[in-house]
Amino acid sequence: MYVAGCDVGSLSTKAVIMQDGDIIASQVIFSKPDPAESAREIMDKVLAQAVLTQADIDYCVGTGYGRNSIPFANAVESEITCHGKGAQWLMPQVHMVIDIGGQDAKAIRLDDSGNVVRFAYNDRCASGTGRFLEVMAGALGVQIQDMGDISFQAKNPVAISNQCVVFAETEIISLINAGKDLADIVSGLHKSLAHRVAALANGVELDREVTMTGGVAKNQGMFTALEAALGLKITPMVKADPQIIGALGAALLARQAVNRAA
Amino acid sequence: MIVAGCDVGSLTTKAVIFNNTRIISHALIRSSFDPAKSATEVMNKALDAAKLTMQDIGFCVGTGYGHARIPFVHKSVSEIACHAKGARYLLPSVRTIIDIGGQDCKATRLDAKGNIVKFFTNDKCASGTGRFLEVMAKLLGLELSELGEISAQSRNPINLAATCTAWAQAEVIVHLNTNTPKADLAAGINEAMAARVAILAKAVGVEKDVCMTGGVAKNIGVVQAMEKQLNVPIRRLRVDPQIIGALGAAVIAKEKMGEK
Numbered sequence: 001m002y003v004a005g006c007d008v009g010s011l012s013t014k015a016v017i018m019q020d021g022d023i024i025a026s027q028v029i030f031s032k033p034d035p036a037e038s039a040r041e042i043m044d045k046v047l048a049q050a051v052l053t054q055a056d057i058d059y060c061v062g063t064g065y066g067r068n069s070i071p072f073a074n075a076v077e078s079e080i081t082c083h084g085k086g087a088q089w090l091m092p093q094v095h096m097v098i099d100i101g102g103q104d105a106k107a108i109r110l111d112d113s114g115n116v117v118r119f120a121y122n123d124r125c126a127s128g129t130g131r132f133l134e135v136m137a138g139a140l141g142v143q144i145q146d147m148g149d150i151s152f153q154a155k156n157p158v159a160i161s162n163q164c165v166v167f168a169e170t171e172i173i174s175l176i177n178a179g180k181d182l183a184d185i186v187s188g189l190h191k192s193l194a195h196r197v198a199a200l201a202n203g204v205e206l207d208r209e210v211t212m213t214g215g216v217a218k219n220q221g222m223f224t225a226l227e228a229a230l231g232l233k234i235t236p237m238v239k240a241d242p243q244i245i246g247a248l249g250a251a252l253l254a255r256q257a258v259n260r261a262a
Numbered sequence: 263m264i265v266a267g268c269d270v271g272s273l274t275t276k277a278v279i280f281n282n283t284r285i286i287s288h289a290l291i292r293s294s295f296d297p298a299k300s301a302t303e304v305m306n307k308a309l310d311a312a313k314l315t316m317q318d319i320g321f322c323v324g325t326g327y328g329h330a331r332i333p334f335v336h337k338s339v340s341e342i343a344c345h346a347k348g349a350r351y352l353l354p355s356v357r358t359i360i361d362i363g364g365q366d367c368k369a370t371r372l373d374a375k376g377n378i379v380k381f382f383t384n385d386k387c388a389s390g391t392g393r394f395l396e397v398m399a400k401l402l403g404l405e406l407s408e409l410g411e412i413s414a415q416s417r418n419p420i421n422l423a424a425t426c427t428a429w430a431q432a433e434v435i436v437h438l439n440t441n442t443p444k445a446d447l448a449a450g451i452n453e454a455m456a457a458r459v460a461i462l463a464k465a466v467g468v469e470k471d472v473c474m475t476g477g478v479a480k481n482i483g484v485v486q487a488m489e490k491q492l493n494v495p496i497r498r499l500r501v502d503p504q505i506i507g508a509l510g511a512a513v514i515a516k517e518k519m520g521e522k
Contacts, residue, residue, distance in 0.1 A: 164388045
């Protein structure tokens with residue numbers, strides 16, 4: 001039995017194929033303006049990796065902001081549910097998932113079976129999402145994936161006083177002009193974003209253990225900044241790319257649907 | 263007796279030279295990084311226009327975010343108080359003042375005597391400040407001053423769903439890619455702007471007469487959208503709405519002179 005999960009996000013699109021209880025293929029691409037096109041492309045890519053065709057897939061669950069535009073999805077599920085499922089399957093001890101995506105952030109509290117107990121969500125203000133780092137990377141002229149490494153060279157992290165993406169962008173331009181060290185600025189930006197995401201997470205009452213999902217979780221600087229902001233250790237997602245957890249959760253739900261039908 | 267008011271804002275710096283009965287001259291420049299330099303420059307410009315020198319100024323009040331750095335002022339007063347004073351000087355019946363500046367906005371309610379009853383400020387989020395319009399104008403390839411006029415030609419204003427400037431930017435880009443007329447974009451942007459500031463105004467309680475001050479008040483699209491949002495007429499002021507803070511500072515300077 002082959003099942004698939006497809007997560008069409010605002011910035012990246014992810015897909016996972018599972019055979020019985022194993023992940024056999026996973027892929028990540030940048031999203032296109034058309035979510036249907038993103039879904040088709042990621043699916044072709046992940047099918048090629050697994051050496052399968054669409055006809056081999058017994059069931060596919062779609063998720064992400066573009067989930068209703070996935071032409072081949074048998075069902076759709078919210079990202080909250082999918083991130084909870086995916087994280088709990090990989091790490092049964094996890095009761096709290098913090099997902100920072102390209103255009104949103106979520107804090108999800110789970111019960112022992114991985115069901116969502118409570119969650120908080122921000123997609124209204126860009127400054128609490130991955131977009132914050134994306135805009136700042138642009139202003140600093142660095143690649144977003146390099147920000148983590150850069151931040152570890154910081155000696156004196158700069159305090160960023162503005163929360164708003166628009167105002168903070170101006171602020172860091174003046175910091176650069178004032179001759180501030182790049183690493184110190186980047187580290188300050190991580191701290192600033194971590195502070196806002198921690199406020200979201202504290203709103204759902206933290207429960208151990210905590211893990212991080214989404215593309216921003218790959219940024220080691222953000223990871224440690226969030227640990228500092230929460231005042232606890234976060235258990236890293238080591239068994240799979242944290243960016244594919246939504247798609248993995250979707251695939252797990254697809255497996256459940258097939259098993260239920262059988 | 264000649265007095266002056268100087269308002270060092272984040273984006274523009276303004277000065278007004280005033281005697282007992284009228285505005286003798288005023289000046290407006292773009293703020294530089296150095297508030298002291300901006301203040302001196304705008305003051306010299308206003309003094310030149312009035313054919314006066316600094317020695318002729320009996321009292322000068324400073325205001326605006328850079329007020330603490332103005333070298334020549336005798337006293338600093340909050341922007342809220344200055345805008346209230348300036349608006350009331352021009353329109354004694356004013357009770358609600360909506361000031362939208364380059365990086366903040368404020369709604370202030372006055373009692374019948376002109377005392378400040380309640381005010382709210384937003385300087386945390388760019389949406390609902392002049393910065394929102396600045397970002398959008400740049401995106402549309404328009405001058406900030408064109409946003410108001412062009413929106414008058416709109417038949418079908420777009421509806422901006424996002425509050426956040428960063429998200430609204432993405433929304434406008436999608437519209438630009440689908441060739442939505444610029445007038446419809448500008449009108450939707452002005453309406454979104456007014457809707458945000460109206461929340462602040464409603465929170466202080468809108469009482470007639472209402473006026474708008476600050477640079478954004480020059481945008482007729484935003485003013486009309488605000489009238490619709492608040493369901494009250496916005497009284498137009500007879501001088502440039504952008505100099506009201508500096509005017510209020512000058513009026514306060516005159517009062518201080520009188521006390522001496």
